[in-house]
Amino acid sequence: MSEFRCDPITGRQVIIAPQRSRRPIAALSGSESKREPGPAYEAGCPFCAGNEAMTPPELLALGSGGVSADERGWQVRVVPNRYPAVERTQERPRANDSASAGYGAHEVLVESPLHNRQPGSFPPGQMELVIEALHRRGEALAGDPKLHYLQFFRNYRSGAGASLEHPHSQIIALPFVPPLLRRELEQTRKLYLAGGGCPFCRLLEEECVLMERILALNESFSAFIPYAARSPFESWILPRRHGASFLGTGAEERAALAAILERVLRALAQALDDPPYNYYLHAAPLRSPPLPYYHWHIEIHPRVGINAGFEMGSGVYINEIVPEEAARFIREKGRDEDGRERQQDLLHPCAAQSPAGGES
Amino acid sequence: MSEFRCDPITGRQVIIAPQRSRRPIAALSGSESKREPGPAYEAGCPFCAGNEAMTPPELLALGSGGVSADERGWQVRVVPNRYPAVERTQERPRANDSASAGYGAHEVLVESPLHNRQPGSFPPGQMELVIEALHRRGEALAGDPKLHYLQFFRNYRSGAGASLEHPHSQIIALPFVPPLLRRELEQTRKLYLAGGGCPFCRLLEEECVLMERILALNESFSAFIPYAARSPFESWILPRRHGASFLGTGAEERAALAAILERVLRALAQALDDPPYNYYLHAAPLRSPPLPYYHWHIEIHPRVGINAGFEMGSGVYINEIVPEEAARFIREKGRDEDGRERQQDLLHPCAAQSPAGGES
Numbered sequence: 016m017s018e019f020r021c022d023p024i025t026g027r028q029v030i031i032a033p034q035r036s037r038r039p040i041a042a043l044s045g046s047e048s049k050r051e052p053g054p055a056y057e058a059g060c061p062f063c064a065g066n067e068a069m070t071p072p073e074l075l076a077l078g079s080g081g082v083s084a085d086e087r088g089w090q091v092r093v094v095p096n097r098y099p100a101v102e103r104t105q106e107r108p109r110a111n112d113s114a115s116a117g118y119g120a121h122e123v124l125v126e127s128p129l130h131n132r133q134p135g136s137f138p139p140g141q142m143e144l145v146i147e148a149l150h151r152r153g154e155a156l157a158g159d160p161k162l163h164y165l166q167f168f169r170n171y172r173s174g175a176g177a178s179l180e181h182p183h184s185q186i187i188a189l190p191f192v193p194p195l196l197r198r199e200l201e202q203t204r205k206l207y208l209a210g211g212g213c214p215f216c217r218l219l220e221e222e223c224v225l226m227e228r229i230l231a232l233n234e235s236f237s238a239f240i241p242y243a244a245r246s247p248f249e250s251w252i253l254p255r256r257h258g259a260s261f262l263g264t265g266a267e268e269r270a271a272l273a274a275i276l277e278r279v280l281r282a283l284a285q286a287l288d289d290p291p292y293n294y295y296l297h298a299a300p301l302r303s304p305p306l307p308y309y310h311w312h313i314e315i316h317p318r319v320g321i322n323a324g325f326e327m328g329s330g331v332y333i334n335e336i337v338p339e340e341a342a343r344f345i346r347e348k349g350r351d352e353d354g355r356e357r358q359q360d361l362l363h364p365c366a367a368q369s370p371a372g373g374e375s
Numbered sequence: 376m377s378e379f380r381c382d383p384i385t386g387r388q389v390i391i392a393p394q395r396s397r398r399p400i401a402a403l404s405g406s407e408s409k410r411e412p413g414p415a416y417e418a419g420c421p422f423c424a425g426n427e428a429m430t431p432p433e434l435l436a437l438g439s440g441g442v443s444a445d446e447r448g449w450q451v452r453v454v455p456n457r458y459p460a461v462e463r464t465q466e467r468p469r470a471n472d473s474a475s476a477g478y479g480a481h482e483v484l485v486e487s488p489l490h491n492r493q494p495g496s497f498p499p500g501q502m503e504l505v506i507e508a509l510h511r512r513g514e515a516l517a518g519d520p521k522l523h524y525l526q527f528f529r530n531y532r533s534g535a536g537a538s539l540e541h542p543h544s545q546i547i548a549l550p551f552v553p554p555l556l557r558r559e560l561e562q563t564r565k566l567y568l569a570g571g572g573c574p575f576c577r578l579l580e581e582e583c584v585l586m587e588r589i590l591a592l593n594e595s596f597s598a599f600i601p602y603a604a605r606s607p608f609e610s611w612i613l614p615r616r617h618g619a620s621f622l623g624t625g626a627e628e629r630a631a632l633a634a635i636l637e638r639v640l641r642a643l644a645q646a647l648d649d650p651p652y653n654y655y656l657h658a659a660p661l662r663s664p665p666l667p668y669y670h671w672h673i674e675i676h677p678r679v680g681i682n683a684g685f686e687m688g689s690g691v692y693i694n695e696i697v698p699e700e701a702a703r704f705i706r707e708k709g710r711d712e713d714g715r716e717r718q719q720d721l722l723h724p725c726a727a728q729s730p731a732g733g734e735s
Contacts, residue, residue, distance in 0.1 A: 017461055017477030019551075028554060030477055035458040098395045100685075100693045101377055117377030117390055166691075168684030176683025187685055191379075194388060195690030295688030316687060323536025324528030325460075325547055327676060328655025330555035331526075333460045 022243035024214055025202055029243040029332045036335035053180065055129045061097070062181035064128030070094040074122060075151055077144045089128060091144040093152055093186075096121040100187060103159070118190045120156055124148055126182040133171065133182050135280035142273035145184070149296075150269060152186055153262045157301045162188040164196060167261075167296040174291030175318050192300045199297065200309060207308030215310030216257055228342045230349075231278055231361050235271035238279045240342045246320060247336035248287060248345065250279055252313040259299035259306040276313065282349025282361055283317050291318040380603035384574055385562055389603040389692045396695035413540070415489045421457070422541035424488030430454040434482060435511055437504045449488060451504040453512055453546075456481040460547060463519070478550050480516055484508055486542040493531065493542050495640035502633035505544070510629060512546055513622050517661045522548040524556060527621075527656040534651030535678050552660045559657065560669060567668030575670030576617055588702045590709075591638055591721050595631035598639045600702045606680055607696035608647060608705065610639055612673040619659035619666040636673065642709025642721050643677050651678040 017032035061069035064087040071094055078090025101119025126145045127137065134142060153165050169184040170176040192200075206214040222229060222239050230250060231238040238252045252275055254268065264272070283292065298311035326332050336344075346361050377392035421429035424447040431454055438450025461479025486505045487497065494502060513525050529544040530537040552560075566574040582588060582599050590598040590610060598612045612635055614628065624632070643652065658671035686692050696704075706721050 017459075019475045019477055026554070028551070030460050032460045032477065035460055099377075100390050100392045100395055115379045117379055117392065164689075166685060166689045168688050170683040176681040185685070187689075189689075189691070191388070193689035193691045194386070195688065198690075293684035293687055295684045297688065314688070321536040322682075323530040324653035324655045325526060325545070327653055328528050328555065328657065328674070329524075329526045329547075329549075329553035330558075331549070331553045 020243040022241065023218060024206075025199055027243060027245070027330075027332070029245055029334055031334050031337055033335060033337055033340075035333065053131045055131050057130050057181070060130055060179065060181050062092075062123070062125045062179065062183055063130050064089070067092075070123075071097060074155075075148055077148050077151075087128065090141065091127070091148045092125040093148055094123050094125065096123050096185065101189065118161060120159075120162065120186070120188040122152060122186045124152070124184045124186060126184060130181050133284075134169070134277060135284045137277060142277040143270050146269045146273045146276075147266075149184075149186070150262065150264070156186070156188045157262060159188070160302075161190050163300050164189045164192045165298070165301060166193065169292075169294050171293070172289075172291035172318075175293045177291075188301075196297060196300070200299070200306075203308045204306075213257055213308050213310065215253060215312070219253055219255060219310075226362075227339045229362055230282065230342055230345055231275055233271050233275050235268045236275045238275055240338045240345070242338060244334055244338045244341070245332040246316060246322075246334055247341050248283060248290075248317040248319055250283065250315040250317075250345075252276060252279065252315070253310055254312070257307075257310065259303060259309040259311055261296060261298045261311045262301075263305075272313075278361065279315065281351075282345050283315070285350075286345045286348035287317055287319065292316060293318070382601065382603035383578060384566075385559055387603060387605070387690075387692070389605055389694055391694050391697055393695060393697055393700075395693065413491045415491050417490050417541070420490055420539065420541050422452075422483070422485045422539065422543055423490050424449070427452075430483075431457060434515075435508055437508050437511075447488065450501065451487070451508045452485040453508055454483050454485065456483050456545065461549065478521060480519075480522065480546070480548040482512060482546045484512070484544045484546060486544060490541050493644075494529070494637060495644045497637060502637040503630050506629045506633045506636075507626075509544075509546070510622065510624070516546070516548045517622060519548070520662075521550050523660050524549045524552045525658070525661060526553065529654050530651075531653070532649075532651035532678075535653045537651075548661075556657060556660070560659070560666075563668045564666075573617055573668050573670065575613060575672070579613055579615060579670075586722075587699045589722055590642065590702055590705055591635055593631050593635050595628045596635045598635055600698045600705070602698060604694055604698045604701070605692040606676060606682075606694055607701050608643060608650075608677040608679055610643070610675040610677075610705075612636060612639065612675070613670055614672070617667075617670065619669040619671055620663065621656060621658040621671045622661075623665075632673075638721065639675065641711075642705050643675070645710075646705045646708035647677055647679065652676060653678070 017030050017034065020029045020031055056063050056065065060066060067085040067087065073085050073092050073094050075093040076084065076089035079088045082088035099121035101117045101121050103118065103120050124145065127141060149167055156162055156165055166187045166189065167184065203214050211217060219237055223237065228239045228242065229237065230240065235255055236252055237255055238250060241249060241251050258264065292315060294313055294315040296311065296313050299306050299309055350361055377390050377394065380389045380391055416423050420426060427445040427447065433445050433452055433454050435453040436444065436449035439448045442448035459481035461477045461481050463478065463480050484505065487501060509527055516522055516525055526547045526549065527544065563574050571577060579597055583597065588599045588602065590600065595615055596612055597615055598610060601609060601611050618624065652675060654673055654675040656671065656673050659666050659669055710721055
């Protein structure tokens with residue numbers, strides 16, 4: 016029997032329809048075959064260390080230990096996208112002009128000097144540098160008063176839209192607040208004004224009492240499969256401290272984010288056989304005052320199944336795996352084999368079965 | 376240089392970014408290889424003529440010339456989906472209950488007795504039967520007061536989510552109006568109340584004066600690539616006569632719809648090398664009174680490129696082909712080779728370049 020679920024934050028409607036799944040949950044891996052680890056350096060790859068001349072001049076390099084710009088030695092590097100969707104050299108769009116020049120910034124965050132590393136199997140500290148670079152570029156872009164929103168996103172593998180294999184994520188800064196964010200902000204503001212505080216804070220509380228959809232917790236973040244997940248393994252990472260702006264985070268909070276993001280991506284890759292995925296960050300508009308009703312967060316979408324005519328036409332999603340079962344599956348199959356789970360690591364399945372299991 | 380465009384009906388925002396496309400327009404075909412015509416009958420296919428016993432009992436058969444139910448002889452056949460997302464045997468969902476039993480109907484419209492036929496290369500009259508069957512099932516489902524919306528959709532090829540190759544489309548009837556429709560209805564109502572009549576009627580008028588995005592016209596329908604197309608070859612088919620309900624159409628109008636839909640699908644297949652695609656119908660809720668602000672219509676999405684993290688996160692789409700150029704490309708490459716273009720057929724490229732070219 017199927018069940019309608021409505022996302023408490025967005026009002027999005029989902030049909031949870033386990034009877035439609037003709038395959039066991041374990042077979043629900045990505046559509047692409049498992050990736051063979053390739054070489055650490057590709058002569059033609061513009062993002063490989065040593066090929067710095069193949070990109071526009073860098074905007075930022077971290078972990079370089081003081082070498083010159085556009086030379087090897089960096090651990091994380093940010094460059095302008097050579098094929099930008101938007102450009103800062105363009106005219107500022109006029110208000111209420113439906114066709115206006117595409118002002119904005121489009122940057123590539125090269126996540127590693129090595130061609131064959133990916134999030135989930137980064138060496139210690141690497142994801143921290145990625146998050147740090149994102150934060151610094153965000154602060155720089157927020158200084159442009161014509162930019163109003165910063166969309167950070169990651170496409171992993173060609174099945175999720177990545178055109179280059181070298182590990183990289185992207186930043187697109189826009190001169191307007193995009194529709195999905197506008198709706199999320201409006202909806203949460205309404206819920207807040209109706210009483211009950213910040214809807215994200217309430218959601219976090221409920222998930223942590225219930226525990227059945229939680230994937231991982233650490234001192235600052237909670238990762239879980241949402242109640243009305245649009246696809247079987249959609250996963251959210253929410254800061255436990257209220258805050259609408261990612262740019263308002265402290266260094267310690269960002270380190271904890273890096274740890275839980277890396278851990279959740281590793282668990283998904285392990286449990287689902289290295290699937291293609293997308294993730295993105297949702298946050299308040301740039302230079303927004305503190306918002307009592309909104310939490311910045313990350314949404315991860317492993318590409319399992321496909322959004323087809325029904326989803327495209329209606330905006331209603333059909334999810335063939337009950338979110339509670341999907342979370343249990345990831346917790347079980349995504350565990351590190353050596354059994355050494357740290358605080359930001361996946362919950363022990365037992366801990367997640369009873370509220371008494373607490374938060375570590 | 377890129378350009379922001381805003382859809383006048385939905386307010387959706389699109390970045391038209393031709394400079395991002397590294398490929399010539401002709402190389403923008405689907406991600407799947409061209410289909411080899413397979414056999415007309417597959418022993419294991421539940422939708423092939425002769426295999427009627429493999430489906431639940433049929434709900435409708437057309438073109439059967441009086442044979443018994445669930446026997447061969449039909450040209451178009453509707454059966455319940457064996458793996459339904461929603462079911463009518465379930466409880467009616469309670470109002471305002473976010474988790475409620477998945478009441479609804481999920482039906483498969485088998486479009487041909489032959490396994491290897493597809494829309495765009497149907498024999499004459501076949502698409503008319505498909506549209507007729509959809510209309511009859513719509514009327515039947517509208518008789519259930521618990522159902523409020525009927526979502527008709529088609530997934531073509533596995534790259535667009537089709538799990539069976541045999542030509543078929545689907546109907547999902549829901550006990551609520553889905554979010555995309557609700558937003559479209561709200562937005563067009565607002566535009567209507569602000570003056571200027573039905574926004575769809577206005578759009579049709581503008582497109583027919585401009586002519587540069589038009590693909591095909593016949594006595595009752597207009598097919599064009601919208602001004603703010605989300606992907607290069609997104610195509611809309613709109614009735615030229617105002618009407619919010621597909622169920623309110625007459626037989627003649629439906630025949631004209633079948634003709635233009637078949638023609639546009641053939642042009643897209645020809646120009647884009649048989650790409651996967653989805654299409655769906657948007658219409659007023661079931662049993663809705665006449666709405667002065669809404670037009671029912673069909674939206675077609677050839678799967679060229681992929682919606683990735685940016686689109687998923689922001690709701691803003693990046694389209695690498697200027698819609699006017701995409702329309703010209705389809706008009707040129709999608710023409711029938713024998714040169715016999717009828718009224719519902721693609722416009723001659725010249726006719727579309729100047730408003731003086733008129734409507735045929």
